[in-house]
Amino acid sequence: MPIEPINPPPRLLMGPGPINADPRVLRAMSAALVGQYDPAMTTYMNETMELYRAVFRTENDATLIIDGTGRAGIEAAMVSILAPGDVVLIPIFGRFGELLREIAERCQADVRIIRRQWGTVFTPAEIEAALVEHTPKLLAIVHGDTSTTLAQPLEELGALAAKHGALLYVDTTASLGGNTFELDAWGIDVVTSGLQKCLAGPSGSSPISLSAKAVAVINSRKSVEAGLRSDGDPVSATPIRSNYFDLSQILDYWGPKRLNHHTEATSMLYAAHECARLIVNEGIDNAVRRHRTHGDAMVAGLAGMELTLFGDQSVRMNNVVGVYIPDGIDGDGARRAMLDDYGIEIGTSFGPLAGRVWRIGTMGYNARRDAVLTTLAALEQVLRRGGVAVTAGSGVGAALDSYE
Amino acid sequence: MPIEPINPPPRLLMGPGPINADPRVLRAMSAALVGQYDPAMTTYMNETMELYRAVFRTENDATLIIDGTGRAGIEAAMVSILAPGDVVLIPIFGRFGELLREIAERCQADVRIIRRQWGTVFTPAEIEAALVEHTPKLLAIVHGDTSTTLAQPLEELGALAAKHGALLYVDTTASLGGNTFELDAWGIDVVTSGLQKCLAGPSGSSPISLSAKAVAVINSRKSVEAGLRSDGDPVSATPIRSNYFDLSQILDYWGPKRLNHHTEATSMLYAAHECARLIVNEGIDNAVRRHRTHGDAMVAGLAGMELTLFGDQSVRMNNVVGVYIPDGIDGDGARRAMLDDYGIEIGTSFGPLAGRVWRIGTMGYNARRDAVLTTLAALEQVLRRGGVAVTAGSGVGAALDSYE
Numbered sequence: 001m002p003i004e005p006i007n008p009p010p011r012l013l014m015g016p017g018p019i020n021a022d023p024r025v026l027r028a029m030s031a032a033l034v035g036q037y038d039p040a041m042t043t044y045m046n047e048t049m050e051l052y053r054a055v056f057r058t059e060n061d062a063t064l065i066i067d068g069t070g071r072a073g074i075e076a077a078m079v080s081i082l083a084p085g086d087v088v089l090i091p092i093f094g095r096f097g098e099l100l101r102e103i104a105e106r107c108q109a110d111v112r113i114i115r116r117q118w119g120t121v122f123t124p125a126e127i128e129a130a131l132v133e134h135t136p137k138l139l140a141i142v143h144g145d146t147s148t149t150l151a152q153p154l155e156e157l158g159a160l161a162a163k164h165g166a167l168l169y170v171d172t173t174a175s176l177g178g179n180t181f182e183l184d185a186w187g188i189d190v191v192t193s194g195l196q197k198c199l200a201g202p203s204g205s206s207p208i209s210l211s212a213k214a215v216a217v218i219n220s221r222k223s224v225e226a227g228l229r230s231d232g233d234p235v236s237a238t239p240i241r242s243n244y245f246d247l248s249q250i251l252d253y254w255g256p257k258r259l260n261h262h263t264e265a266t267s268m269l270y271a272a273h274e275c276a277r278l279i280v281n282e283g284i285d286n287a288v289r290r291h292r293t294h295g296d297a298m299v300a301g302l303a304g305m306e307l308t309l310f311g312d313q314s315v316r317m318n319n320v321v322g323v324y325i326p327d328g329i330d331g332d333g334a335r336r337a338m339l340d341d342y343g344i345e346i347g348t349s350f351g352p353l354a355g356r357v358w359r360i361g362t363m364g365y366n367a368r369r370d371a372v373l374t375t376l377a378a379l380e381q382v383l384r385r386g387g388v389a390v391t392a393g394s395g396v397g398a399a400l401d402s403y404e
Numbered sequence: 405m406p407i408e409p410i411n412p413p414p415r416l417l418m419g420p421g422p423i424n425a426d427p428r429v430l431r432a433m434s435a436a437l438v439g440q441y442d443p444a445m446t447t448y449m450n451e452t453m454e455l456y457r458a459v460f461r462t463e464n465d466a467t468l469i470i471d472g473t474g475r476a477g478i479e480a481a482m483v484s485i486l487a488p489g490d491v492v493l494i495p496i497f498g499r500f501g502e503l504l505r506e507i508a509e510r511c512q513a514d515v516r517i518i519r520r521q522w523g524t525v526f527t528p529a530e531i532e533a534a535l536v537e538h539t540p541k542l543l544a545i546v547h548g549d550t551s552t553t554l555a556q557p558l559e560e561l562g563a564l565a566a567k568h569g570a571l572l573y574v575d576t577t578a579s580l581g582g583n584t585f586e587l588d589a590w591g592i593d594v595v596t597s598g599l600q601k602c603l604a605g606p607s608g609s610s611p612i613s614l615s616a617k618a619v620a621v622i623n624s625r626k627s628v629e630a631g632l633r634s635d636g637d638p639v640s641a642t643p644i645r646s647n648y649f650d651l652s653q654i655l656d657y658w659g660p661k662r663l664n665h666h667t668e669a670t671s672m673l674y675a676a677h678e679c680a681r682l683i684v685n686e687g688i689d690n691a692v693r694r695h696r697t698h699g700d701a702m703v704a705g706l707a708g709m710e711l712t713l714f715g716d717q718s719v720r721m722n723n724v725v726g727v728y729i730p731d732g733i734d735g736d737g738a739r740r741a742m743l744d745d746y747g748i749e750i751g752t753s754f755g756p757l758a759g760r761v762w763r764i765g766t767m768g769y770n771a772r773r774d775a776v777l778t779t780l781a782a783l784e785q786v787l788r789r790g791g792v793a794v795t796a797g798s799g800v801g802a803a804l805d806s807y808e
Contacts, residue, residue, distance in 0.1 A: 003451050003681055005428075006435045006674045008444050018437055018667055024409075026434040029671055031410045033417065033425050033606055035749045040412050047407050067608060068472045068648060071666040075648045102629045103647045196667060202437055204471060204608065204669030225506045241645060243507045244472060244479045260754075262475040263422055263600060265608030267433055268672065270410045277407055345439045350664075 011339075014375045015347030015361055016146040016320050017174060018196035018203050021271075022365040025201045028274035029267045036263050044273055045254060045264065051276035052207045055176065055199075055284060056191055058183035062210040064254045065272045066245070067265040070173035070194030073206025075103050076245035077169055077190050080218045081138055083238035084108035089136035089166070091115075091122050093152060094145030095350045100171065104140065107241070112136065118148045118352055119311035124156040131164040139166045144175030144317040146197075147350050149310065149359060151179055151317045158187020167214055173197065176207075177279050178291035178319035178363050189214040198291060198319050200364030201275040205268040208247075215251065222248040225261075291318035294367040297399040298360060301376040304398025305383065305390050310357045319363035322349070324356060329386045331355055337385070342378035372399055415743075418779045419751030419765055420550040420724050421578060422600035422607050425675075426769040429605045432678035433671045440667050448677055449658060449668065455680035456611045459580065459603075459688065460595055462587035466614035468658045469676045470649070471669040474577035474598030477610025479507050480649035481573055481594050484622045485542055487642035488512035493540035493570070495519075495526050497556060498549030499754045504575065508544065511645070516540060522552045522756055523715035528560040535568040543570045548579030548721040550601075551754050553714065553763060555583055555721045562591020571618055577601065580611075581683050582695035582723035582767050593618040602695060602723050604768030605679040609672040612651075619655065626652040629665075695722040698771040701803040702764060705780040708802025709787065709794050714761045723767035726753070728760060733790045735759055741789070746782035776803055 013019040034040045045064075052063045066073045078100075082088055088109045090100050093116040104111045112134040116122055131139065139161045144151040154170060161168035169190040172181055176191075178198030183191055189211040195201030210218070221240050224233040240246045244262060252259040279287050295318040302323050303309065310322030325331040331348065335358070338344045347359035362372055376395035383390050417423040438444045449468075456467045470477045482504075486492055492513045494504050497520040508515045516538040520526055535543065543565045548555040558574060565572035573594040576585055580595075582602030587595055593615040599605030614622070625644050628637040644650045648666060657665040683691050699722040706727050707713065714726030729735040735752065739762070742748045751763035766776055780799035787794045 003455060006432045006448060006677055008436050008438045011438050013439055015439060021437050028410050030430040030434040032412050033422055034412045034415050035417055035419060044410060051407060069666040069669055072648050106645050106647050202669065202671040203667040204672050241510050243510050244476050262473040263607040265473055265606065267606040268608050273410055
């Protein structure tokens with residue numbers, strides 16, 4: 001039987017991401033390609049840099065995109081900074097902290113971790129104590145860890161890292177655009193992100209920004225690529241152990257030298273450009289406020305149905321909430337009913353929360369009133385069919401109250 | 405000044421790639437997203453595997469796509485197979501052979517190279533002699549190296565590699581779909597490719613296929629990721645030094661386990677799916693024939709204008725030709741005139757050919773009669789304006805003759 005063209009079923013993606021992309025982003029991807037060094041292409045690259053400076057709130061020259069998913073950005077940051085044996089401190093409060101650890105281990109860094117129980121975050125004092133104990137080259141932490149739905153407060157970490165001689169790297173894949181983030185004001189040296197959460201795009205492109213201090217560390221490890229190398233070119237004692245993720249090379253491709261690296265993934269660049277353009281036009285503060293409004297409404301609706309929320313609500317991300325699966329309900333069966341009967345996806349959980357907690361997102365294009373109310377209305381029906389005594393209209397009613 | 409939406413100028417991309425994507429591929433990318441484990445998504449992943457088995461001419465189960473450009477596929481193959489100190493033999497006949505070397509060096513492999521002058525390829529005997537001398541774990545070679553426009557004959561290399569105990573890896577980024585390629589029949593263990601050449605897509609996704617033998621080598625290095633690891637899980641003595649490119653993990657994501665790795669780049673998967681679907685529907689042999697027909701017409705046209713071709717024409721790729729820049733012509737000025745006055749991009753060259761040779765492609769969506777004839781017509785005008793005595797109609801005439 002011949003394989004048919006892609007024709008996805010209609011879905012309202014209300015899980016922890018990816019979510020429905022903004023149709024304008026999808027349309028941007030269908031724009032015609034141009035050559036790798038076409039003036040139009042280098043203009044789009046420069047505009048993308050400018051737009052992500054606004055999104056990250058930074059003046060960093062070195063602001064660009066990595067051609068891969070959010071995880072690719074993490075690996076590019078880590079492998080470009082961490083040489084084997086370098087000490088990295090990773091405070092872990094969820095699954096994606098474990099991912100940072102995993103990637104740092106692959107870099108053969110000397111990985112020191114501190115852990116917080118899922119559902120909590122670190123105090124600055126806890127992190128400072130670990131900085132004092134481990135004196136790392138790099139402090140690496142996730143901003144919003146969707147596995148627990150919590151956001152680590154970052155305001156003080158840049159100053160702490162600097163005080164103790166460390167660079168600060170933050171992964172904002174799940175948080176950027178939906179939660180306040182201030183790269184320069186918070187003294188962050190490296191940040192990476194992804195498109196598929198609050199930025200309303202598809203996964204496959206990872207925005208990144210690097211402070212001058214971070215660029216200096218990376219460039220100290222620079223080796224010009226075999227095939228482009230000249231006799232006078234530097235050869236590092238601790239060369240970066242990836243070519244694709246070698247930020248020193250990628251910066252030369254995005255910078256005035258335009259030194260050939262991989263062929264930029266043009267359609268994904270178009271997507272990243274449009275994601276940033278839309279949120280910059282909306283205003284970053286407005287976008288964060290929108291995520292808070294609709295996230296709060298979803299939370300109010302879930303609480304209105306007398307469901308129990310997971311984790312420290314004082315540090316919940318605006319764009320995703322964890323809720324305990326009610327007793328007697330088959331969590332995966334209910335998710336399947338949401339998908340099959342209503343076309344709505346809500347999320348399962350990892351590790352210690354698997355089978356106990358659903359994660360429900362309100363982010364990017366889906367941080368919308370109709371998406372919130374439709375999800376709550378469908379969930380009420382599914383819970384009732386599953387035998388939970390839900391007061392009719394309690395979820396939607398509480399959400400509507402929250403909006404007022 | 406606000407940044408406007410992406411609105412690329414019309415371009416006919418007749419360089420060595422990327423080229424204009426097929427509009428059907430661009431449209432596929434604008435399809436709505438679905439969740440990472442949506443039944444529709446896993447179906448598309450499985451279909452993509454099936455389609456690329458047909459494209460690569462293989463029965464390999466382990467046939468999938470890497471979320472990154474062609475270079476990402478190369479790095480995934482290398483870093484997953486080559487542990488530090490492993491011997492890899494790389495016959496280099498152009499710039500992309502140097503790239504294989506570069507990436508193998510980053511893996512800390514023991515890299516042995518043999519070189520051929522640009523414009524020539526290796527004989528099987530030369531490669532066998534090097535296999536005997538170096539007894540590598542891996543023989544790694546480029547199929548079609550666009551830097552020289554030549555294709556290395558591969559038919560005998562699989563048997564030679566097997567005879568001498570090596571795996572054979574081939575990079576087909578620039579050749580696949582436009583030149584005969586037979587993974588199983590030629591005994592190739594690992595192949596990677598890209599979408600942006602003969603497959604008529606955008607860069608940003610790298611199809612890959614692995615023989616059972618290659619999978620066994622990769623899985624012998626398997627480490628389950630921190631955060632997903634259980635006590636009984638294996639820990640390798642030579643762990644793969646990348647997480648994003650760890651094929652042992654990516655295979656578990658694409659296989660029946662569906663073990664979480666990075667979120668698949670959905671829109672790029674849609675593109676890869678459509679690229680393969682179109683060429684499978686056309687018939688791989690028909691597609692190769694189409695590339696040969698239009699490539700031959702372009703070559704005839706260039707020769708008809710009394711331009712001199714570069715390199716051993718008996719092993720030229722079907723989809724790209726190198727031509728010496730005529731005396732007295734400013735190569736970059738002429739390329740700029742082609743772009744500015746006709747909207748047509750032709751390619752410059754790297755390294756020893758920079759400033760001496762243009763590279764002109766006829767591939768993917770642009771392996772078409774009108775693309776060939778329009779390019780020749782424009783080039784005639786540009787050459788004449790540049791002072792070259794070109795017989796009017798000589799290029800187009802020769803191309804038309806070639807079609808007949």
